[in-house]
Each structure stands twice: as C-alpha cells, then as structure tokens.
Amino acid sequence: MTSTAQHPLNTDEPVDSLTDHEEEARDIVPDDMPSMLSVPTMRSRRVSVSAESIQPSSVSKQEYIVHPKTEDQRQRINAAIANNFLFKSLDDEQAGHVIDAMAEKRVSQDTVLIEQGAEGDFYYIVESGTFDCFIKHDSTSNKVTSYGPGGSFGELALMYNAPRAATIVATSDGVLWALDRITFRSILMDSTARKRRMYEQFLSEVPILRSLKTYERHKIADALEPIQFDDQQVVMREGDVGQNFYLIEDGEAIFYKTAEDGTQSEVNRSSKGDYFGELALLHDNPRAATVVAHGRLKCVTLGKKAFTRLLGPVMDILKRNSENYHAILREASKQD
Structure with missing residues (x-):
C-alpha cells in the first residue's frame, strides 16, 4: 500500500491559453431563452458586472429541477466541464446536481444564439452541431473561433450579470445543454451551507x-x-x-x-x-x-x-x- 492521497480540488493547473478575442468569446450568453429555462422574475436585471446574493437553504437538503439524460449524455457533459476552472472544485454531489439541471436546447442552422451586447444568464455545452463566434468592432464583424461537440462557452454568465462580448451563430442544426446562473449558484451556496453545518457538528x-x-x-x-x-x-x-x-x-x-x-x-x-x-x-x-x-x-x-x-x-x-x-x-x- 504505497499510493498517496489524491487531492481532487487542485485548481493550480494552468488554464489553456487563449487569444484576447477567444477569451472574450468564452463569456457569451443569450437573452432570449425559452420558458423551460426561465429564471425567477423577481430578480432585477443589471447592466453592470455583478452577482446576486443567494441565501442558502435552511433545510437539510434542497430539491433541484432534474432534466432527464442518458448515461452517455451525462458522461459527455461531465467531460466537457471537467477541465473548466469554474467546475473543477465541485464535489461529486454538486457536479451531479449541475448535470441534472442542464436543459436541452435545440437550434436550427443560421440561428443567432447569442448577440453581442445582450445580457445573458446561461452557460452552454455543445452536444451536437457547429457554432461560429463573431466579435464586432466598429462596423466589422470578425470570426474569432468556432465550437463543436464538447465545446462550451458563457461560463462567466454563471457568476455575473454583464453584456456579452460576442455573437454566436449556429452553422448547422444543433443541440446544446444550458445551465442558468441562479440554479448554479443555488447549488453551490446550498451545498456549502449544509457542509459547513455538518463540519461544525463534527468539530464539536x-x-x-x-x-x-x-x-x-x-x-x-x-x-x-x-x-x-x-x-x-x-x-x-x-x-x-x-x-x-x-x-x-x-x-x-x-x-x-x-x-x-x-x-x-x-x-x-x-x-x-x-x-x-x-x-x-x-x-x-x-x-x-x-x-x-x-x-x-x-x-x-x-x-x-x-x-x-x-x-x-x-x-x-x-x-x-x-x-x-x-x-x-x-x-x-x-x-x-
């Protein structure tokens, strides 16, 4: 028995380097989501970069919306978020809730999924299809990157309200998985609060x-x-x-x-x-x-x-x- 402990929460590994345009393109989400993905209307929208104050649940365990998925789909989603800085620190329970909460969104070719300058609340993982990313400077739009199956974008939307820095257009029919900010932060806050209470009990x-x-x-x-x-x-x-x-x-x-x-x-x-x-x-x-x-x-x-x-x-x-x-x-x- 000579193996050593493996710490699952090491976030010191460098994030893949991106160009300035590509870095901007990762933080892009839409403003026109279907009702199945709507978030509570009591939350006011803000243009500045900010984050909502979400109170952790006082109950022992909060119930979250579950969108059914096959085991293959869950594995592909898990692979897509595995090396993302925002998801690396999730434990198994939190990651499971995040995957459960992702809702399927089908789009047709030429659909403008995200528009530069619009506010958005969602993070996306590409299940199938291809998507081009454009950034407009003055009157010119320049393609800066493309996304295919396993690709993802908009993760900063899970943390902040802010106008998006790029436009995303579907270049084929496609399927994506979408996760909204309120659900994501609720999962983290509720889980953190429950664990803190549990740890305090242990320590006592x-x-x-x-x-x-x-x-x-x-x-x-x-x-x-x-x-x-x-x-x-x-x-x-x-x-x-x-x-x-x-x-x-x-x-x-x-x-x-x-x-x-x-x-x-x-x-x-x-x-x-x-x-x-x-x-x-x-x-x-x-x-x-x-x-x-x-x-x-x-x-x-x-x-x-x-x-x-x-x-x-x-x-x-x-x-x-x-x-x-x-x-x-x-x-x-x-x-x-």
Whole structure:
C-alpha cells in the first residue's frame, strides 16, 4: 500500500491559453431563452458586472429541477466541464446536481444564439452541431473561433450579470445543454451551507476542539480542505510524523498497528463523522497507526500550521477548560 492521497480540488493547473478575442468569446450568453429555462422574475436585471446574493437553504437538503439524460449524455457533459476552472472544485454531489439541471436546447442552422451586447444568464455545452463566434468592432464583424461537440462557452454568465462580448451563430442544426446562473449558484451556496453545518457538528465532537468558541468553530469549518482517497490508499502511516488531522465526510477507514514481528493487525474502523490524527495539532510525534481507505473515502483535513495561523496554538485553547486539558494530555501521553 504505497499510493498517496489524491487531492481532487487542485485548481493550480494552468488554464489553456487563449487569444484576447477567444477569451472574450468564452463569456457569451443569450437573452432570449425559452420558458423551460426561465429564471425567477423577481430578480432585477443589471447592466453592470455583478452577482446576486443567494441565501442558502435552511433545510437539510434542497430539491433541484432534474432534466432527464442518458448515461452517455451525462458522461459527455461531465467531460466537457471537467477541465473548466469554474467546475473543477465541485464535489461529486454538486457536479451531479449541475448535470441534472442542464436543459436541452435545440437550434436550427443560421440561428443567432447569442448577440453581442445582450445580457445573458446561461452557460452552454455543445452536444451536437457547429457554432461560429463573431466579435464586432466598429462596423466589422470578425470570426474569432468556432465550437463543436464538447465545446462550451458563457461560463462567466454563471457568476455575473454583464453584456456579452460576442455573437454566436449556429452553422448547422444543433443541440446544446444550458445551465442558468441562479440554479448554479443555488447549488453551490446550498451545498456549502449544509457542509459547513455538518463540519461544525463534527468539530464539536473532537475533544481537542471542545473549548472552541462558536465563531472559532466557524473559522475552522471554513478552512477545512476536502480530500479523497481510493480503495486501499494509505491516508497516514504508522511512524510517520503527521501535521494534519482528518474528519470523515463519507466512507470508511481501517486502522492497523504493527506488532513486534512486523505483522499488521486491524485495531479499529471509523466512518462518517469520526475523526483521527487530531493529536498532530498538539505535537510532532510519530503517527500511532496506519490508516487505510476501505472503499472510496472522503475526508476534510486541516494542518497544524493552518490552525495556528487562524486561532493560535491549540494548547492555549485547551487551557480554557482545565478538566478537558488534562484529559487530552493523558490521552497524548498514551501514544508517546
């Protein structure tokens, strides 16, 4: 078991370079969508670049519109958004809601899908057909790029209200998938709010963090970083010096300890809501066990340096509660 954790939310990879015209062309959406794609009319339209304030749902789980798709269609949509900067940070649940919410739009050849200068609310993925992109300067329109199956455009419309920078014309009959800004942002806001409440509940169960004040727990919940492991991946290894602690969001982890003869035996299993490695926030001692993912394991993690940067040394926080402080020290001494 030598594989290492793979962080799914790394957004440091460079975005494919585009010319100035092509960069403009990616942010283009129409103003004349059919009723099936209409957004709430209570939202006023604005010409300046701006983003609506969307309140997360207070219920445990919000229901979203689902437009049926075949598995092949879902895979093609997923492939189209996989390397897009706006979608890279989505977890599986969020990505599933986004794909569900995309509605089919059929267009005929020569249809002006998007007009330069119009406001728009939609992002598009091309399922079939071809589309040319034109940018008008003075009285001249110049073709700057074309889109075919798998191509997409207008992603910034999911974040902002702004006049579009180009015109898109269908050069054949085609089919697109369209996603509106309100639905997209609602999915992100609702999911983020629910996860924050869940993380705060998890954190309240960790003895080392029991002395945190409410606002401090908010800070830590917002700073937790998602990370996932495949089946049999090693999360941490006995004897290694650790810097992070983990909360399990989904899946199961198995704990192994090594006997004097070198054999490993299972000593514990943890699942959703459980935590491990928390003593790394206190000291730099070697890990007391090897932890391995059993099936797919989704966690959130925070390192000692990040914790200290946010709230100061953990030891100082522990001292707020004398009884808990001494209990933690006794637990830590058992693992030395």
